[in-house]
Amino acid sequence: MAAEKDRRKVIALLLAAKANVNAKRNDGMTALLLAAQEGHQQTIQVLVKANAEVNYQLENGATALMLAVQHGHLGAVHSLIAANANLNVKASNGVTPLMLAERYRYRELIELLKKSGAK
Numbered sequence: 001m002a003a004e005k006d007r008r009k010v011i012a013l014l015l016a017a018k019a020n021v022n023a024k025r026n027d028g029m030t031a032l033l034l035a036a037q038e039g040h041q042q043t044i045q046v047l048v049k050a051n052a053e054v055n056y057q058l059e060n061g062a063t064a065l066m067l068a069v070q071h072g073h074l075g076a077v078h079s080l081i082a083a084n085a086n087l088n089v090k091a092s093n094g095v096t097p098l099m100l101a102e103r104y105r106y107r108e109l110i111e112l113l114k115k116s117g118a119k
Helices: 008-016 031-038 041-049 064-070 074-082 097-103 107-115
Strands: none
Touching: 008 041, 031 041, 031 064, 031 074, 041 074, 064 074, 064 097, 074 107, 097 107
């Protein structure tokens, strides 16, 4: 997908051609989830502006915010918080974005999530 490779021009063309911003691959991944996982902050902003589902959950309950946190992408987390991502969402195993930040010892992410209201 273009979002995985941070191809904003391709994404803009696809969206202009009325592509479904929330289209899913066979594994359930959406463009927003891929952009979050890879830390492509500007791509996240483009997708959110095009009404990407910020709080969409994979079968295991993971969200774009969780993937960005898990991979330590501070800028992506900022963008998702600005887009009203659910800070206290739980994956199917009960893990929250804050728990992930704590597990991987991402101090800046822990502070940002707490400051933004994560519990």
